[in-house]
Amino acid sequence: MEQLLIHCANAIETNDATLAQQILWVLNNIAPPDGDSNQRLTCGFLRALISRAARTGCCKMITAMANSTANLTINTHKFSVIELASFIDLTPWHRFGFSAANAAILEAIEGFSVVHIVDLSSTHCMQMPTLIDAIANRPEGPPFIKLTVAGATADVPPMLDLSYDELGSKLVNFARSRNVGLEFRVIASSSSDGFASLIEQLRVQKIVFPEGSEGEALVINCHMMLHYTPEEVNPNPYNTFESSSVTSSSSFRNMFLMALRVLDPTLVVLIDEDADFTSNNLICRLRSAFNFMWIPYDTVDTFLQRGNKQRQWYEADISWKIENVIAQEGLERVERLEPKTQWVQRMRNARFRGIPFSEDAISEVKSMLDEHAAGWGLKKEEEDLVLTWKGHNVVFATAWVPC
Structure with a gap:
């Protein structure tokens, strides 16, 4: 099937409509x-290739097929907070x-009375309740938490059916129920420019309230979000920085990491898929x-029956990702x-x-994996942890401090 998809992709790219249509059939x-x-x-890849051919208009018959085929529609679901929390717990x-990050x-x-967490996550702060729970049980008492999120991220799955302001209210109330003080702030900043607005706000705040003056820790939590930042070379959006480490020849990914380094965070956690x-x-x-x-297609068979709504949502999100990788180009990809x-x-280059x-931490991860199917595993690679499925790398977890 992989070879057929490759032949089909080649036919579409060379505008060989006859061959493309034969393979698609x-x-x-x-x-x-x-x-x-x-x-x-x-x-999923078949849908993506038809969508690519339709977008480029290179094969008129395929374009007509795309317009007439209802099966090509990807109906991604907008989750409520409860639905999303339950959905994430599935795997x-x-x-x-x-x-690992928590x-x-x-x-x-440890020892800080104020903790500023910048949560750059594709899961809309779903990590925070478990972290708040753990912080609430800290022997010396919980610190005050400042939680900052970027509110204008790309509209990609999983999607939430409420605003970040509403989400913030729910988190503040939850923290209060655990006797933890929480301040929630949304900054309109996007991955498309390397979160430039967010970095600038954090830089200004650090000048006004320098770390250490009130025992404040700065934690940057990056959970499957940074790969949405473009890697192309772009003009420098961090024009307020005077640091020579951030230059106009950098990619947005490198620029973001270097800008983080200027902030001298207490900890940076970087989690992403290993592909x-x-x-x-x-x-x-x-x-x-x-x-x-x-x-993900293989794992879904271990925990969801065919026809299950959550399975439909799960596979729609996967199909969206496949279509983005295959059908889109430029900044839309x-x-x-x-x-x-x-x-x-990249992290080492950013010092x-x-x-x-x-x-x-390793024991925590292992205990969590025991709740899931036997195919999941954990391995250590130097300082890092890697989640595996049947021996194949899936997600990595890394933790970083300034040099």
């Missing part, structure tokens, strides 16, 4: 949307990063995506995962030093 017959995991995976995909954060903030979707070559991206995206090795190098996760 074959794929349509052998990869039904309700088949086994490999067939559903292939169907360790996000919970792994939550557990353990690292708890250690880093490479950055190639400008469609065939390379297709191969890489096919050899990674089989994992936001699913640009990088492997752990590349992020590690951060990796720190290991403690044995307590």
Whole structure:
């Protein structure tokens, strides 16, 4: 099926409409949307290729097929807070990063009376309740928490059905119920420019309230969000910085990390999926995506029955990601995962030093994995932790401090 998809992609790119249509016909017959995991995976790529052909207009008959095929529609779900929390609990995909990050954060903030957490997360602060719970039980008493989130992130799955202001009110009330003081702030800042507005607000705040004056820790929690930041070279949006470490020749990813380093944070946690979707070559991206995206389709069969609503939501989100990787180009192609090795190098270049996760953190992650299917595993790679499915890398967790 992978080879058929590659031949089809080549035919679309070379405008060979006849061959493309023949292969699409074959794929349509052998990869039904309700088949086994490999067939559903292939169907997702089939949709994406038809969408790509329709967008470019290179094959008129395929464009007509796209316009007339209801199966091509991806109906992503807008979650309520309760639905999203339940949805995330289904697999360790996000919970792994939550557990590892929370353990690292708890250690880093020991002794601080005020903790400023900047949460850059694709899961809309779903990590925060468990962190607040853990902080509430701190032996010396909980610190006051300032929680800052970027409110204008890309409209990508999973999506939430309420505003961040409403979400913030819920979190403040939850923290109050746990006897934890919480201040919630939304800054309109987007990954498309490397969160430039957010960085500027944090920089100004650091000048007004320098770290250490009131025992304040600054924690940057990056959970599957930074790969939405473009890696192209762009003009420097951080024009208020006078640091020579942030230059106009940097990519937005490097610029963001260097700008973080200027803030001298107490801890940076970086969690993301361990794959490479950055190639400008469609065939390379297709191969890489096919050899990674089989994992969520394979895992879903272990915990959700066919026809289940949550399964439909889960696979719609996966299909959205596949279509973005395959059908989109330029800045609209936001699913640009990088492997752990590349992020590690970026962090080191920005003058951060990796720190290991403690044995307590590893025990927390292992206990969480025990609640899920037997195929999930954990391995250590130097200072880092990696979530695996049947031995294949899925998500990595890293923790960093300034050098």
